[in-house]
Amino acid sequence: MNTVINQVAPTLDIVKTKASELLAERLRIDVIEVDMNKKLTSYGLDSIDAVTMIGDLEDWLDIELPSTLLWDYDTINDVAQFIVENFESLVD
C-alpha cells in the first residue's frame, strides 16, 4: 500500500455509505436493502467474501485493514466506527 501523506480520516457517514455500496455490489442486491445495523452474516456473506470486501475497502481508503475485520465487527455501523476511530494507525 502506498504511503499517503496528510491522509484525512473520512467521516463516519461516508464510510458507512461506501461499505453499504460494496456489500450490495458483492451480494448483487439493491443498496436500499442494506441495513447498517443488521449482521453481515445474515446477508449470506461468506468468510472469503468478507476478506475480499476488506480488500475493496482498503483499495478505496488506501489503508491496510485487519483481514478479519468483518469477522470481528459484524455490522456496517461497527465496521465504519472501527475504521474512523483507528484511521491514523491504519495509514501506513
Add this chain to the structure above:
Amino acid sequence: MSLNQRIQHQAAHKLEHALGDPNNPDSIMSYKRVMELDEQESFQEEFYQYLLSLKTHHHYVPAALGGKFETYEQLYALGKVLARRDLSTAVTMSTMIWSTLVWVGGDKILKQHCADVTLSNNGAQCLAYSEEHHGSDLLANELTATEVEDGFILEGEKWPINRAARSEVVMLLARTANESGGRNLSLFFVEKSKIDCSTFTYISKVKTHGLRGCDICGIKFNKTHIPKSALIGPIGGGLEIAIKAFQVTRTLCASLSIGALENNLRVVMGFATQRRLYKGNVFDIPNARHHLTNAFTDLLITDALGSSLSRALHVIPKQFSVLSAVAKCFAPYKLDQAQKDLATVLGARFFFREKHKEGIFQKSLRDSQVVSLFDGSSEINLYSLTTQLSLLARRQDKLFAITAETTSSKLSNIFDASTQLPTFRGEKLDLSSHGRDLIMESWPQIIAALKHASGTLHNADKILFLAEMVFNKHQQNLQRIANHVEQKSDMQSPRMFKIAREYCVVHAAVCSIQYWLNNTQNSDVFINKADWLIVGLQRLLLELNIDIEISEQHLTQVSNELLHRSQAALSYGLVPLELPELSLIPAEEIA
C-alpha cells in the same frame, strides 16, 4: 560451496541413503515391499517405524523447542525424498506438519507440550476438519465443542481423516458458537491417551483409488470431555488459524508432486534406455524422448517454484494467501499431466501391477492424483485466487505503469539459495496479502536484469525474448481483470478461473527466471547454461496459448542431461543429489 552440499539438502541426502536402493529387494523401502503393502492395502507401519528410528519426525519441531526444524526449504527437500519412495508413507509421515497449527496459534505452554509430544515416538497427529456432508465448507461444520466449567464436551464426527485411527493427537476443528460467521469455530489439540476412550469410536477405513494402505477413516465423539488446555489459540480463532496453517502445507504440497514424478520419470527412463525397439531403444524415438524431456523440464520448473516459495515462507509470510494458492494450483496440475504423458512412453506397462519395477509406476500415478485434493482442492485454491485478483491487478498495474523496479533485498533472500533465511514467524501469516505479491511485482526488475545480463550470461538474450512474451501476456491479463472489475462482472466466472490459473503459470515463469538469475555462482553448468529454462518458458507459454518455436539444440541439451542424470543416479531437481540407485547402464531383459 555447491548447493547440494548446503544444509537445506543434507537431511534429504542422508535420508535417501538411509532408505537404500529401491530396486534392491533387501532395502527397507524397496519397490517390492512398497508394492506388497499396497496390494494388501496394509498400513506402512514398518516404514513409519523406521522413519521414527531415523528421527525424521524431529524435522517438524522447531529447533528452539528441541527439534531439528530450521527452514521449510529443508522440509520441502525431505518431502521430495519421501514422496519419491512411497507417497502413502510420505503422506503418513507428513501429518506431523499439523503441529504448524500450534506453532501458529498456540501459547508458549502448548507449543512446548506439542513439541514434546511430537518428538516422542507416539506423537502422531491427524487433521480433523472434514465432515461427510460439508466438504470444504468448514463454516457449515456440525461437530460441537461445548464449553463447560473444566473444559469442553465434544459431540459429532469427522470424516474422511488421514490417520484418524493411527494417531495420538487429533487436531480438531469444532463449532463453539451457533451463529454463522468466521468466529464460530475453534481448534483443539486432542490427545487420545488423555481422554475417556469409551467416548470416541472410529468410522471404518474408506476404500480409495490411491494411497490404498493409508489409514483414511473417521472418528466419532460422543460426549467426550477434553481439558481447557486443549484449546489452540482463542475461542473463535479456529478458522483463522486453520487457514493460516493451510498456507504452509499447501506450499509444501509441491514437494509431494515432485517426488512422485521424480520416481516415475526414473522408472520410465529405466525402461526407455533398456527396452530394445526398432534397432534402437525407446529413448531414441523422438516423440518418446520429447515426452521424457518435457517431464524433466516440468519437474525443474516446478522445483524452482516450490523451492523458492518454501524459502519465501520465511521472508514474506504475509503474502501467502496468494503464494500458497499458486503453489497448490500449479504443482499437482502441471505434474499430474507430465505423469500421464510418461504413461504413454511406458506403453502397456503403465497398466501393470507387476513386472517392470514391480509395477510401481501405476501406484505412484494413482497416489499422486490425490495431492491436488489435499488441504483444499485446486479448485478451492483457484477460487481463493479469483477473490484476490482485483487487488493484485490494481497494485501491479500501477507498479508496471511506472516501470518501477523492485530492488528488494527480500527478493534476493528468497531466490538466492545460498543466503540464510530468517526464522519463520507464523504470527505474520495473514488471510489477505492486501494486494501484495512481491515476486510477481519483480517483473520490471527481471526484464532489466536480463537486459543487463545479455552478453554475459549464457542464453540471456533468448530468455529475455521469452520472458517479455510472458510479461506481456500477464499485463494483458491484468487489463482483463481491471475490465472485469469495472463492468462489475462476476469475479468467480470461468473466465476469471482461467486467468487465476494463468496467474499461477506466470508465477512459475518468474520463479524460474529469478532462481536462474540468483544462483549462477552456486549451480552446475547445466543449470547455468539455461537450456532447461528456455524449454520450460516455451512450455509455460504454451499454457498461456502462445506457441513459440525454439531451437532443437535446447531440447537436445535437456535430454542429454536427463540421460546423464539417469545413468549417473542423480536426482532430477535443480540441485542434483546423488541417489543410492545403481547405474542404469547395464541392460536388463524386460519382460
